[in-house]
Amino acid sequence: MRKLAVVGIGPGNYENMTIRADRALRECDVIVGYTVYVDLVKERYADKEFLTTPMLREVERCEMALETARGGKTVAMICSGDSGIYGMAALLYELRGEAAEPEIEVIPGLTAACSGGALLGAPLTHDFAVISLSNRLTPWEKIEKRLACAAEADLGIVLYNPRSKGRPDNLRMACDILLRYLPEDRPCGVAHSIGREGEAGEYMTLGALRDADVDMFSTVFIGNAMTKMIGGAMVTPRGYRRKEVPDA
Amino acid sequence: MRKLAVVGIGPGNYENMTIRADRALRECDVIVGYTVYVDLVKERYADKEFLTTPMLREVERCEMALETARGGKTVAMICSGDSGIYGMAALLYELRGEAAEPEIEVIPGLTAACSGGALLGAPLTHDFAVISLSNRLTPWEKIEKRLACAAEADLGIVLYNPRSKGRPDNLRMACDILLRYLPEDRPCGVAHSIGREGEAGEYMTLGALRDADVDMFSTVFIGNAMTKMIGGAMVTPRGYRRKEVPDA
Numbered sequence: 001m002r003k004l005a006v007v008g009i010g011p012g013n014y015e016n017m018t019i020r021a022d023r024a025l026r027e028c029d030v031i032v033g034y035t036v037y038v039d040l041v042k043e044r045y046a047d048k049e050f051l052t053t054p055m056l057r058e059v060e061r062c063e064m065a066l067e068t069a070r071g072g073k074t075v076a077m078i079c080s081g082d083s084g085i086y087g088m089a090a091l092l093y094e095l096r097g098e099a100a101e102p103e104i105e106v107i108p109g110l111t112a113a114c115s116g117g118a119l120l121g122a123p124l125t126h127d128f129a130v131i132s133l134s135n136r137l138t139p140w141e142k143i144e145k146r147l148a149c150a151a152e153a154d155l156g157i158v159l160y161n162p163r164s165k166g167r168p169d170n171l172r173m174a175c176d177i178l179l180r181y182l183p184e185d186r187p188c189g190v191a192h193s194i195g196r197e198g199e200a201g202e203y204m205t206l207g208a209l210r211d212a213d214v215d216m217f218s219t220v221f222i223g224n225a226m227t228k229m230i231g232g233a234m235v236t237p238r239g240y241r242r243k244e245v246p247d248a
Numbered sequence: 249m250r251k252l253a254v255v256g257i258g259p260g261n262y263e264n265m266t267i268r269a270d271r272a273l274r275e276c277d278v279i280v281g282y283t284v285y286v287d288l289v290k291e292r293y294a295d296k297e298f299l300t301t302p303m304l305r306e307v308e309r310c311e312m313a314l315e316t317a318r319g320g321k322t323v324a325m326i327c328s329g330d331s332g333i334y335g336m337a338a339l340l341y342e343l344r345g346e347a348a349e350p351e352i353e354v355i356p357g358l359t360a361a362c363s364g365g366a367l368l369g370a371p372l373t374h375d376f377a378v379i380s381l382s383n384r385l386t387p388w389e390k391i392e393k394r395l396a397c398a399a400e401a402d403l404g405i406v407l408y409n410p411r412s413k414g415r416p417d418n419l420r421m422a423c424d425i426l427l428r429y430l431p432e433d434r435p436c437g438v439a440h441s442i443g444r445e446g447e448a449g450e451y452m453t454l455g456a457l458r459d460a461d462v463d464m465f466s467t468v469f470i471g472n473a474m475t476k477m478i479g480g481a482m483v484t485p486r487g488y489r490r491k492e493v494p495d496a
Contacts, residue, residue, distance in 0.1 A: 018266050084370045084373060089370035090370035094478060096478075096479055098478070104479075106369065108264070109362065113333070121332075123332070124330075124332050127378060127394055129375070145402075149397040152397055233341050235338045237338055
């Protein structure tokens, strides 16, 4: 059976990869990925063959992975974060269609909601929404609607892709929508370059987030109504009924 | 410095732990956790001291971990899935308050949205909400509101804790709310016992999900408007503008 593993490598450092992802990269013949992600793993798996394509060339990259697997090589296609959440697994399924080969194995990885949340403290202890601010593949009106609904539902909110060269104002526009529902002093956090050089957590209010310095390696966390700063960390308590719980 | 690591061990099997979580468990003196989770790691880290408390005794368990760390031992407190998302990290911060010690290190792990999604295919390629159906610590009305908002916003939805002994009807009640907004034939999936004995993925419509056989080790995935079954997997395509992308 021809085999293609789509591997979530987590935020980028070896430590935050799973045992299973590491094994898949050690056991494959070819590693396929976006140039920047391949550079993150190249040194450790130096005996592999590498195939890369630049950013935005996702279809081409997936076709390359499928073709290489059909040719008989064991392929690992890497994604940053999780392989499913905003990752390449879906596109591989779409492009393979109803064909039986190659077999696709989806190997999960730490998405930024997990790794960035840990960097900031515990902002996502309760229900939350993950929303990408990239309007490259999604109409902005749809993103606006999701932000409004998430705020109205008192969900914690994680924003992926808060900024890119072509979209310098998306975070400000998103904050303006959220500020219709949420107070200016709502605790927020930004996780910068998780697991890479320059990793840093930063805390601020929703009012200040509007003008925060974020880039394409930032992940933004907006607290729910219970979120507060405790001991220097962003913390969302677990429940709304602490006092009723026997041991709480 | 006294040190307490709160460690997300992922769904339960060694393979799905991160390198960093494995290292923290190897390097600590004492492993603290809910009995069922401690049983998952006991064999591999057999030289450690183990401290357990039964289910629901979260405050007691966290106090035990903090106290042991204050006593000078290096403690790893384990959580299934992620240490932050519905995990114990927040409660540790709350109980420690503004004290400087012990230092709390939050080590993230694969949450069921990642690991269960991978088991089913690629259901979460686009924006989504994670909602727990446990009303032990949250009023049911709040859960209802979140379900309604998530459906209205066309978010993918992941349901944690879809059922427990005390709450046999929560999934049915949740489906009834979702069915006010979403069609009966909306593709859904259930990930059973991820990474443990009995692991299995199951696919069905939202109409059928209402009467599905789920337990406390199940995680439920409800697709967005674009989700479909492709090649036997539940797949949510990445974007809403595929045709406009040059290489798509």
